[in-house]
Amino acid sequence: MKNVMLCAGMLLLAGSLTARADEPREQTYRIGADVDVTGHVTATQVEQDVPASVAAMLTSAVKQWQFTSATRNGQPVPAHTFIYAKLQALPNAGGQYELHISFAGNGPKFDRAVRQPQQYPREAVHRRQTAFVFINATVQPDGRLADMTVNSQFAEWPVPASFKDASLKIARTWHFIPEQVDGQPVATQVRIPINFTMSGQILTPEQVKILREAARKKDAVANAEADQPGIPLPSEQEVALDSPLQPSAVATIISAP
Incomplete structure (x- = not known):
């Protein structure tokens, strides 16, 4: 069997x-x-x-x-x-x-069933920009997010304010099913990556280097790729911190x- x-x-x-x-x-x-x-x-x-x-x-x-x-x-x-x-x-x-x-x-x-697509900043569309950010937040016992902050996934890759604003806007619509302890829902700190990518995006040589080095360090080459073949994208899986x-x-x- x-x-x-x-x-x-x-x-x-x-x-x-x-x-x-x-x-x-x-x-x-x-x-x-x-x-x-x-x-x-x-x-x-x-x-x-x-x-x-x-x-x-x-x-x-x-x-x-x-x-x-x-x-x-x-x-x-x-x-x-x-x-x-x-x-x-x-x-x-x-x-x-x-x-x-x-x-x-x-x-x-x-709860991905209620996840809405994030809105790409208009000026970033015109410039063909991409961004990789993460949101640190608290999943409250009712499933909503609180105490949200947005940062770049890569210290050497600054994130324009427009991407941060777009991240917070979509995160306010998200919902989680909380963990439980002794039958009661509890708060958990989470880190949620968001990848802003688009068709025809423009990556600088330094950005390509950052993405490839990140994949090498994690020993994981993502199946998804940017428009440029062989450039792995970071995972979008959320991580519980506590x-x-x-x-x-x-x-x-x-x-x-």
């Missing part, structure tokens, strides 16, 4: 992700997780649009991971978080694929054909 599930997962990945034969395929999933007082995952909630065979593999992997227990008044308590699991199908020397499921973070859940549940044992799960 394990082999059947693995093959189904490989076929689904091959069909749903854009890649040439013998290239890695990957996708990141958000999985709700109930964690008990010992830090073990006791139940998971995979999004409904995920195929059943893939959901079963993700659930099996996530339940092998462990967290440092959440606490309240110094006592361990159950908690709920959302885990980001990266599913990769990697070609091997035999022409087949190995399946890797790795931990990519946890925190509150960004989740009440911190991972303690999240080794990558590997299944071979």
